[in-house]
Amino acid sequence: MRRFARTPDIMQDALSIQHVSHSFGRFAALKDVSLSVPRGGFTALLGVNGAGKTTLFSLITRLYDNTSGRIEVAGHDLRREPGAALARLGVVFQSRALDPDLTVAQNLEYHAALHGIPRHEARLRAAEVLELVGLADKLGSRVSALSGGQSRRAEIARALIHRPQILLLDEATVGLDVKARAEVVALTRALTATGVSALWATHILDEIRPEDGLVILHRGEVLAQGNAGQIGGNDLTGTFLRLTGESA
Amino acid sequence: MTATPRPTARMWLTCFLGIARRETLRFVNQRGRFLAALVRPLVWLFIFAAGFRAVLGLSITPPYQTYVLYEVYVTPGLCAMIQLFNGMQSSLSMVYDRETGAMRTLLVSPFPRWFLLASKLVAGVIVSIIQVYTFLAIAWFWDIRPPAMGYLTVLPALVLSGLMLGAMGLFLSSAIRQLENFAGVMNFVIFPMFFASTALYPLWRMRESSVLLHHICAANPFSHAVELIRFALYQRFDLMSFGVVAGCLILFFAGAVVMYDPAKGLWARRKGGGA
Numbered sequence: 001m002r003r004f005a006r007t008p009d010i011m012q013d014a015l016s017i018q019h020v021s022h023s024f025g026r027f028a029a030l031k032d033v034s035l036s037v038p039r040g041g042f043t044a045l046l047g048v049n050g051a052g053k054t055t056l057f058s059l060i061t062r063l064y065d066n067t068s069g070r071i072e073v074a075g076h077d078l079r080r081e082p083g084a085a086l087a088r089l090g091v092v093f094q095s096r097a098l099d100p101d102l103t104v105a106q107n108l109e110y111h112a113a114l115h116g117i118p119r120h121e122a123r124l125r126a127a128e129v130l131e132l133v134g135l136a137d138k139l140g141s142r143v144s145a146l147s148g149g150q151s152r153r154a155e156i157a158r159a160l161i162h163r164p165q166i167l168l169l170d171e172a173t174v175g176l177d178v179k180a181r182a183e184v185v186a187l188t189r190a191l192t193a194t195g196v197s198a199l200w201a202t203h204i205l206d207e208i209r210p211e212d213g214l215v216i217l218h219r220g221e222v223l224a225q226g227n228a229g230q231i232g233g234n235d236l237t238g239t240f241l242r243l244t245g246e247s248a
Numbered sequence: 249m250t251a252t253p254r255p256t257a258r259m260w261l262t263c264f265l266g267i268a269r270r271e272t273l274r275f276v277n278q279r280g281r282f283l284a285a286l287v288r289p290l291v292w293l294f295i296f297a298a299g300f301r302a303v304l305g306l307s308i309t310p311p312y313q314t315y316v317l318y319e320v321y322v323t324p325g326l327c328a329m330i331q332l333f334n335g336m337q338s339s340l341s342m343v344y345d346r347e348t349g350a351m352r353t354l355l356v357s358p359f360p361r362w363f364l365l366a367s368k369l370v371a372g373v374i375v376s377i378i379q380v381y382t383f384l385a386i387a388w389f390w391d392i393r394p395p396a397m398g399y400l401t402v403l404p405a406l407v408l409s410g411l412m413l414g415a416m417g418l419f420l421s422s423a424i425r426q427l428e429n430f431a432g433v434m435n436f437v438i439f440p441m442f443f444a445s446t447a448l449y450p451l452w453r454m455r456e457s458s459v460l461l462h463h464i465c466a467a468n469p470f471s472h473a474v475e476l477i478r479f480a481l482y483q484r485f486d487l488m489s490f491g492v493v494a495g496c497l498i499l500f501f502a503g504a505v506v507m508y509d510p511a512k513g514l515w516a517r518r519k520g521g522g523a
Contacts, residue, residue, distance in 0.1 A: 061356045065509075083255070083358040091356055095349035101277045102270070113266020114357035114364075116259025158353070 012075050014039045014166040014197035015060070020069035022055055029055040030220045032069075037166060037199050042192045043213030044228065045201040046240065052220040053201040054094060057170045061091055074165045087115060090159030090196075094170040097155060100144040104135065104154050107143060108161050115162035122161065129157040133187055149180025153187060166197040173207065181207075205237050218244045255359065263359050264367045271371035274341070285333060285379045286386070289326035293387060297322045309450050311482040323392050324478035325447025327380045327402075331410045332470065334376035336438055338368070339417030343424050355508075362505045369418055369501070373410035380406055398481045405480035409473035412493045415500035416469075422507030445471040446478075469496040 015037040022030040030052045037043045047053050058064045060071055062082055071078040073085035098107045105126050112122030130136050133153040138146065146154060152172060159167055169188060173181040185207050188198050200207070208214060210229030215222060223243045224231050232239045240246075275281060297319040312320070345351040354364055384392075384399065394402075420433055444461065445468045446454075455462040465471050472492035479486040 061352070063352060063355060083360070085358075086356055087358040089356065091352070093349050093352050097349045097353045099270070099274070099350055101274055106270070106273060110266050110270045111353060113262050113269070114354065114359070116255050116262050116359070118258070118262050119266075 012039070013037060013072075014041075014074055015199060016070075016072040017056075017060070018070045018072075020056075020059060020066055020071060022052075022059060022064065022066065022068075028220055030059070033217070033220070033222050034069075035215045035222055035225055037197050038213065039165070039197055040192055040195050041213050042189055042198045042200060042209075043215065044208045045199055045215050045217060046203065046205070046208065047201075047217035048203050048244065048246065050219075051203075051217045053217060054170055055220075056217070057091070057093075057168055057201060060168060061089065062086060087162065088165045090162070090164035090167045092152075092155045092159050092167065092169040092172050094172075094174060096151065098143045098151065098158065100142070103140050103142055104130065104146070104157075105139045107154070108158055111158045112161050117162060125161050125163075126157075129160045130154075132160070132191075133157045134183075147180070148176050149183055152176060152180065152184050156184070156187060156191075160191070160196070164196065166199065167191065168199050168201075170201045171203070172200070173202070173204065205240060208236065216240060216243055260359070260363070263357065263363070264370070267354075267364070267367040268371040268374060271338075271368070271375060275375050281337065282379070285330055285337075286383060288333065289330055289383050290386060292322065292326055292329070293319060293390065293392075309452075311479045311484040311486075319390065320392055321450070322448060323384075323387055323394075324481055325445070325474045327383065327406070327477050327481075328409060328413075328447060328470065328474045329442060330379050330383060331373075331376045331406070331413045331473070332438060332442060334372060334379060334410070335413035335415075335417035336420075336433065337417075338372040338414055339421040339424075339433070342368075342418065342421035346421075361508055365418060365504055365508060366501070369411060369414045372414045372417075373407060376410045376414070377403070377406050394481045395483060398483055401483045402477060402480040405476045408490070408493050408497065409476055412469065412473060412497040412500065415497050415504060418504040419500045419507065422504055441468060441470045444468055445474055447471075447474045469493065472496075 013036040015035075017033060017035050020030060020033045021028065033052070033056065035045075045053055045056070055064070059066045060073070060078070062078060062085075066078065071085075074088045076085040076088065078085045098104075099110070102110070105123070108126040108129070109119060109122045112125060113119070117125065127136065127139065130139055133156055135150060135153055135157060138150060138154070143151060143154065155172075156167070156169075167188070172188070173184050176184065185200075188200060192198050202208070208228050210227075210232070212228045213226070214228035214231050215225040216231070217223070228236065301318045309316075309321075342351065345354070354368070355361065357364055381399075420437065424433065444464050446465060447470070451462060451465055451471075454465050469492055472489040475486050476489040476493050479489065
């Protein structure tokens with residue numbers, strides 16, 4: 001694996017993954033993966049379909065049990081302190097996770113309750129996070145009535161309502177048109193300016209900027225990690241194709 | 249790193265109430281589901297039971313102290329049927345949530361998974377009890393009138409049987425991979441469970457026609473749920489049924505918790521985020 005220089009962290013990482021492997025039967029989906037996400041930064045997890053991004057997210061969110069290595073969220077070991085670790089995670093899954101039969105507010109209040117936040121507090125926070133994602137006027141709308149981009153922003157609001165320290169976004173722009181995609185990426189970047197860290201799983205190179213943190217995952221292995229500008233130079237696409245051996 | 253405070257009792261309660269509220273909202277939003285849950289037992293009561301009244305009148309059978317009409321006999325079985333279908337409906341909704349991804353929202357909560365599943369189970373039971381009491385209220389106008397106190401004494405029985413049938417649904421949902429497979433559950437679980445039970449006929453009648461069928465019905469946990477409700481509705485307590493229903497509840501719920509455990513159940517072996 002190639003390591004590239006990154007601004008030294010003076011604070012603890014928001015997410016630290018050390019030597020994590022995972023298999024489905026004989027198929028090794030992740031092989032000795034180690035990576036870290038600094039606090040308040042935007043880190044892209046880049047990989048083609050089948051690279052292991054969703055499996056990694058499933059391990060971080062404890063949908064799967066990690067039996068090897070160590071995952072820490074804001075310093076909390078996921079195996080030893082799952083509650084404390086999950087309380088600090090906000091997750092936007094690849095597939096839609098909002099209940100289409102309920103309103104945006106009802107979905108957010110439900111999610112807040114799952115984090116033990118009382119209803120009166122949840123209402124205040126729902127208004128706050130919807131304002132943040134530009135959906136203040138959709139509080140009472142049914143999720144089924146939202147557009148794809150609005151629905152995605154509502155998912156981000158849901159993931160933020162319990163004030164997590166790190167946001168995990170798994171292919172959050174899949175299925176969105178160009179405008180909605182740009183809005184969701186811009187919104188996530190804006191959030192990192194408020195101190196929330198973001199791990200952005202994607203296979204779209206256009207969504208990555210030179211100043212972003214970058215982890216390249218391919219066939220379950222981390223091929224490179226560090227600063228996107230330093231990894232890719234002026235040609236991130238070429239570097240990615242060369243590293244993954246996917247070039248023509 | 250600062251020390252993390254443990255969730256307070258209030259936070260646990262908030263979590264439970266949030267899950268219960270969501271289940272209730274979904275139920276209220278799906279009015280068709282409420283009607284379907286009521287129409288099914290009412291059709292059995294008004295048409296099937298009325299039609300069979302002449303041939304299937306029953307001699308004195310505990311807990312009844314007199315000869316009862318067939319409609320009276322079949323009513324506790326129909327209450328249990330509501331709960332059985334409600335349990336399966338919850339199971340179906342779990343599979344649907346898993347397919348749509350909504351399940352992940354639940355499972356990434358910082359609360360323990362057993363607590364999240366138990367909360368979902370209890371929320372489903374609350375909904376089923378509302379359905380049963382609505383059914384019993386309609387049945388009252390059809391001259392099915394158990395003792396007034398029976399409406400109260402049946403409540404704990406409904407809670408226990410609802411929990412057992414809901415836990416069974418939860419357990420089944422953990423093993424069903426796709427929504428399409430649910431038709432199999434209907435054919436292989438719900439119908440055999442309902443028909444091979446004491447919901448429609450007493451055990452002694454079963455023995456008259458087939459000893460094997462009698463044994464199957466006697467061993468069926470659903471029969472015990474029906475008898476628990478039947479006895480409770482007439483202010484009696486059936487220890488045997490209580491024991492079987494409570495035991496099955498523990499077994500099914502423990503099975504569901506294991507199956508939904510990321511380290512142990514089928515969940516761990518599913519590629520692609522089975523959640």
